[in-house]
Structures are given as structure tokens and as C-alpha cells.
Amino acid sequence: MSDPSQAGDDRRTTSDLVVERLLQWGVDTCFGICGDQVNGFFEALRTHPQMRFVHVRHEEAAALACVGYAKFTGRPAACVATAGPGAVHLLNGLYDARIDGAPVIAITGLSYHDTVGAHFLQDLPSDRLFEHACLFSERVMGPAHAITATDLAVRSALMNRAPSHLAIPIDVQSFTLQQDTPSPKNVPGHVSLAGQPFTVVPPEEQLRRAAHILNECERVAICAGAGARGAGEVLEQVADVLGAPIVKAGLGKDCVPDDSPYTTGGMGLIGTRASHEAFEGCDGFLIVGSSTPYYEFWPRPGQARGVQIDVNADRIAMRYPVETGLVGHADAVLKRLLPLLERKEDRSFLERAQTTYRRWWDLIGEQAATSGTPMRPQVVTWELSKALPDHAIVTGDAGSVTAWGGRLRLRRGMQYSFSGTLCTMGSAVPYAIGAQLAHPGRPVIAFTGDGSMSMGMGELATLAQYDLPIKVVVLRNNSLALEVWEQTALLGNPQMGCELHPIDFAAVARACGLTAFRIENPADAAEVLTQAMAFEGPCLVEAVTDPHEAPFGESLQPVHAQHLAQAFGKGEPAAGPMARNLLQEGRVALSPALQQHHDEIARFL
Numbered sequence: 001m002s003d004p005s006q007a008g009d010d011r012r013t014t015s016d017l018v019v020e021r022l023l024q025w026g027v028d029t030c031f032g033i034c035g036d037q038v039n040g041f042f043e044a045l046r047t048h049p050q051m052r053f054v055h056v057r058h059e060e061a062a063a064l065a066c067v068g069y070a071k072f073t074g075r076p077a078a079c080v081a082t083a084g085p086g087a088v089h090l091l092n093g094l095y096d097a098r099i100d101g102a103p104v105i106a107i108t109g110l111s112y113h114d115t116v117g118a119h120f121l122q123d124l125p126s127d128r129l130f131e132h133a134c135l136f137s138e139r140v141m142g143p144a145h146a147i148t149a150t151d152l153a154v155r156s157a158l159m160n161r162a163p164s165h166l167a168i169p170i171d172v173q174s175f176t177l178q179q180d181t182p183s184p185k186n187v188p189g190h191v192s193l194a195g196q197p198f199t200v201v202p203p204e205e206q207l208r209r210a211a212h213i214l215n216e217c218e219r220v221a222i223c224a225g226a227g228a229r230g231a232g233e234v235l236e237q238v239a240d241v242l243g244a245p246i247v248k249a250g251l252g253k254d255c256v257p258d259d260s261p262y263t264t265g266g267m268g269l270i271g272t273r274a275s276h277e278a279f280e281g282c283d284g285f286l287i288v289g290s291s292t293p294y295y296e297f298w299p300r301p302g303q304a305r306g307v308q309i310d311v312n313a314d315r316i317a318m319r320y321p322v323e324t325g326l327v328g329h330a331d332a333v334l335k336r337l338l339p340l341l342e343r344k345e346d347r348s349f350l351e352r353a354q355t356t357y358r359r360w361w362d363l364i365g366e367q368a369a370t371s372g373t374p375m376r377p378q379v380v381t382w383e384l385s386k387a388l389p390d391h392a393i394v395t396g397d398a399g400s401v402t403a404w405g406g407r408l409r410l411r412r413g414m415q416y417s418f419s420g421t422l423c424t425m426g427s428a429v430p431y432a433i434g435a436q437l438a439h440p441g442r443p444v445i446a447f448t449g450d451g452s453m454s455m456g457m458g459e460l461a462t463l464a465q466y467d468l469p470i471k472v473v474v475l476r477n478n479s480l481a482l483e484v485w486e487q488t489a490l491l492g493n494p495q496m497g498c499e500l501h502p503i504d505f506a507a508v509a510r511a512c513g514l515t516a517f518r519i520e521n522p523a524d525a526a527e528v529l530t531q532a533m534a535f536e537g538p539c540l541v542e543a544v545t546d547p548h549e550a551p552f553g554e555s556l557q558p559v560h561a562q563h564l565a566q567a568f569g570k571g572e573p574a575a576g577p578m579a580r581n582l583l584q585e586g587r588v589a590l591s592p593a594l595q596q597h598h599d600e601i602a603r604f605l
Contacts, residue, residue: 010177014168015044017146017177018107019051024193025154027078027105028052029069029437031062035082037122038109040173042080054437054466057458059086061430063093063104063163064419068427068434070102071417072393076157077434083109083170084122087129092424094133094163099421100251101226103157106134106165113169127167136164142172142180151191158195200311200328201336209324210307211340217284217305219349220244223267223298226251226420227289227310231331235288236262238334242286243344245353247275249292250406251420257412262350264357268294269489269552269560270403273590274356276555281349287320289330293421295319309333356590360554363586364407374546375522377404377475380529384473385409387529389443395431398423400481401449403551408447426455432470433462443471443533450476450500457508463538464513471532472514472540474505477547484574485551492566494573509540519543548577553584556593565600575604 012020018041022028031054034042045053056062062079069077081090087108097104108126110116116123127139136156140149153164182188214220220242228235232255239246239262246256246263250270256263264274276297279285285304289311298320299306306322308315309330316325326333368382381404388394388411396405396418410416419427432446453474463470480498487493506516515535517528519542532541556564564582568575579601588594594601 012143013040013044013174013176014140014143014146015041015173016047017143018140018150018166018168019044019048021147021150022078022105022154023048023050027076027154029054030078030080031056031065031434032080033057033059033062033082033086035086035109037083037111037170038080038086038107038173040170041107041109041168043174052437054433054462056430056433056462058456059089060092060426061433061456061459061462063090063106064096064424064427064430065434066104067093067097067100067102068395068417068431069438070097070104070434071100071431072415072435073438074103076103076105076154078105078107080107081109082122083111083126084124087124087126091130091133092422093430094130094165096419096422096424096427097163098133098135100419101161102163103161104163105153105157106130106163108165108167109173110139110167110169112171116169127165130165130167133163134165135160135162138166140166140168140172142175143177144180144182144186147191148186155195199332201332202326202328206324206326207333207336208340210326211337213305213307213323214242214284214286215342218344218346219282220284220286221278221282221299221304222246222286222288223249223290223292224252224255224288225249225290225292228252228255228330229289231288231334232256234331234334234338236260238286238338238341241338241341241343243347243350244286245274245278245350247271247278249290249294250402251417252290253406254410254414254416257414258409259411261354264353265360266406268292268297269555270406271297271555272357272360273554274353274360277356278353285320285322287322288334291315291318360590363554363590366586367584371522373520373522374477374544375519375525376549377545378407378549379522379525380404380473380475380519380543380545381407383525383529384447386526387533388414388445389533392443392445393432393435393439394445394447395428395435397428397448397452398425399449399451400477400485400551401447401452401475402482404475405447425452428452429456429459429463429470429472432472433459433468436468436470444469445533446470446472448472448474449481450474450478450503450505451480453505454500454503460509460512460514460540468538469536470538471535472509472538473529474540474542475545476503476505476542477545478502479547481547482551484547488567488572488578489552489556489560489564492563492570494567494570505540505542515539517541546581548574548581550578550582553582553587553594554590556591558593558596561593561597561601565597568601568604579604
């Protein structure tokens, strides 16, 4: 059937038609919360059980769950909220979708069609309010408009990898086809579900130009971001031919596994020394699907000849003055570029990167082997990496936990993502909800911090309500620890406003109906995490960790180390333990910045 409105039942409502059309498009999961100005739509959800409805505790979590669903499937889910505050709550998750490129369908209520703008209850024009967050945002005018509007919303979300939005007045939600006459321009049966997945590739001439540039360079480094996800196999083949280390931007963490012989791990403040050495020493630079905002860690302009691959033409040369851009999907472009590349017989550049990367992992292992309490976060990431089940999906969060998530060692077949550019705190658990519903047979782990978890503790009840077997791992340090280090290292100021009141997350989880574990002694970490990963239902692991452990000591730039010394001199209350952790012998050996400013920092030991 191409058009549900032509099925002959004129008792169906606007909401029925929207839900039926979404189902025809394959959108069969909806996250949200009911409310008086969207309850007409909820009647359609009730009468269409094929549309799985998931009742979350906060509308922001509904939108973020859609992002998690989309990031791990490439397909959209829907989220629904009432008018006014419910709609506003969706916005942060929708911006997360917009910025990170996730297809999402948002549906909100509006005031009665003839009271819109008349200062009635919750009378906010969500169709206009959402215009910046959603590439498509439209008010549904009635049943005759429902199919066309829904088709356009889904097509836009899929084509643009972005959120779409439908706003439906409360009374229009329940209007039937009997109450609405199509206009002469709305020809019956004029739409269908026809669509075709497409792959974009650049012209052969541009591919040859890019290959010529890379072939002329002696030391090529690759930066791979979110656009490289799904292209890992051919990306490693390109790295092998070019003798090029693969440096991963945050959203590209799972494009190749962390034990790949070609990767040097992450980049930026929370990256690895091996990645920074590769960028500092390269004369050729291949950017694959990344527009990371931390491009100050990339090669200096003019240092390396650049080639960039990106599906968005407006991202080409936005961060680096590349000589040529290849607009297209990474997997298809790399497959066409690979035969044109010449194998570099000198492997020394890659081998140096591999050596430094091994030294970095050795340092992480040494840090994880310490026995002090509160334990270092590295203890948790080291043992969790070993305990992760095969084919696990891991969702990360914003805060210092972002850095520790970068130290999880993903194996081949695992997936990982987080709110990479918007950096939304509290996104790990909603992401995990979306991922688990999309992949019910795969293990899903939400890796979060206490600052993030405290923003969305209600979603623990969602895990219990739907018996979602998600494992939530919370690093508890009673601090907005990343802000401590950003205030000190980036600005040279002592910390302010970063202390968190302690929360017993294990007790909260149990109160919500989950099984919970707590790790305080690092000697217990391996056993507890292994037990939690093997647990059949949803559970939470609370790990009490050291708030003064530096999330980016070995990757600091000299100006950051100088700022730290300044902040300590201004009276930073945690200067002693922060300095002690920074100046660990193995860390200093990998950090030119700490070597340069060692004595200034050591004064505060």
C-alpha cells in the first residue's frame, strides 16, 4: 500500500495516519512521555501496538535514546513529547542528533489549532522553535496533510542524517478523514515509500590527484572520525599501504579496534602521546570523516600536504588547508583510492608510532596496577576492557569519564559512541537504552560519571521497567573532575564550583529495582566487573575513584603545564595530589610538556 489515507477507512485520525506511515517506513520504536497536549497521539500509539513505545523519565532522555538507536543502526526512531516544557526538553537531544549526524523523528503537541499564539496553556510554537535543531520542522494541518508531512520528515532525516520534527495541535491529533477534505493540489495516491540508498564517490580525476599527493609524501598520518565508522577494513588496508598510523578523533573510536596494529588511539587533550607524535612528524595528512574541534593538535598549517574525505562538502578544508577534497562516503572513496596508492617500503614512521603506542598502554597498565584508595580510574578501564563481552556496544558520557572511556580497549566487532560534539552530560544511559532496544541480542554497557549519572538517575527506573539488560558503570569521584582540570590547565585558575555532594548510586539503583555493586578496593575490580558483565539483567556498578587523577597528563601541551603551575600558585586546594599524579615517572617520560615544566609543578608536592 503506497498511501494509508487511501485505504477507505475515513474514521482514522491524523495521529493514526502518522503512526501507520512511520511503521511503513520501518520506524517502529518511539520514546517519550505522555501529556495533555499530545494525548491524542498516544491513543494512536495505544491502538497500534506494532509501534513499540518506551516510557522514559525525561523528554531529553527520549531524544538521546533516539540518537543512541540511530548511531548504532543508521535508522531513525521516534520521540514524542507534549507541548511547551515537554517539547523544550527534547531540544538538547535533538541538537545532539543534529550535530553528530543522527536521523531522528520528533513529534510534539501544540495548543488547539484555533488558539495557537493566544497565550493559552503551554502555548509555545514548537514548529518554529525546532527550526534550527531540525532540518525539517512542520506543523501538521490535518489528516489530509499527515502522510505528506510524515514522508518529508522521514526522507529528510534519512537523507541528511539529521532530526526532523512534526508539531500537531491537540485537536488536530484526533481529527478524522471525515473532518478534512484534501485540497485539489493534494492528489490522492501521489506519494509512495520509494527510496534508494545512495553512495557518493568523487570523480576519478580527483581520486588520482589525491593519490598523487599521498604517494609523494614520506610520512603520512591519518585522522579518522565518525565518518570513518563502517570503513575500518579498507581504512586499515590504506594505512598498511601508506605505512600510516591511524589517529582517532573521539567519535571515530570504534572505526578500527584499539588493538589494531595501525592505530595510535585517540587525539586531543585526552588522546595519546603516540597520536601527537604522529601529527608532529608527518609530511602527509589524510583526514577521513573528521571535523574535530581539537584540530590545534593536528599538523601545523603548511607542515603536511593534506587530503580530506568527507560526505559533507562544506566540511572540506574547514579545519586544515588540504590540497584536495574527496566528497563521498568513506568506505566507497577509500576503496577507489586504495588501488591508486603506492606501497611505502620505509615503515619507520609507522613503527615509531607503534612503539610509542605500546609504551602508552604499558603506562596505563602500570597505573591500573596501583593499590591505593580511592583507586585510579585506570583500574576500572583496564579491568572493564578485559571483562567486556565480545561484540559489546559501549556508550560513553561527557566529563572526565570521556577521557577514561578513551582508555577502554575495544576489540574487533565492538562499537562505541558518545555525545561527541555537543558533549551532553547524562547521555550514556539514554544512548544505551536506544542501543539495547535496537540490538536486543548484544551486550550494552553505559560508561558514565557521577556528574553525568546524577543528571538522569530516573532512567535507571526505565531499565528496570523494561528489564533492559544494560550494565551501567559509574565512576564516582564526587567532583566535576574535568572542569577542575580545564579550569586549571586551560585557564590557569584554581577550581571553582566543581565539588559534588556524594550520592550512593548503588543504593539509588537498588531503589529503582536494579542489582548493584560497589568497588572501593582496586583488588576487587576484576572480580566485580566480571560478575556484573555476566549478570543476566540490568545492573549498576559504582566505582569510587580518585578525583585528582589527571585525565590528560601525557598529552598536555606546554602552555597547559604552565597554566597548571599558575593555578597551583594561586591557591588551588588540590595542588598537592594533582601534582603528585601528574609527575608520575612514566607519565613524565611520555610528556615533553611535563618535562619542560617539571620543576614549577614539583614545588607543590
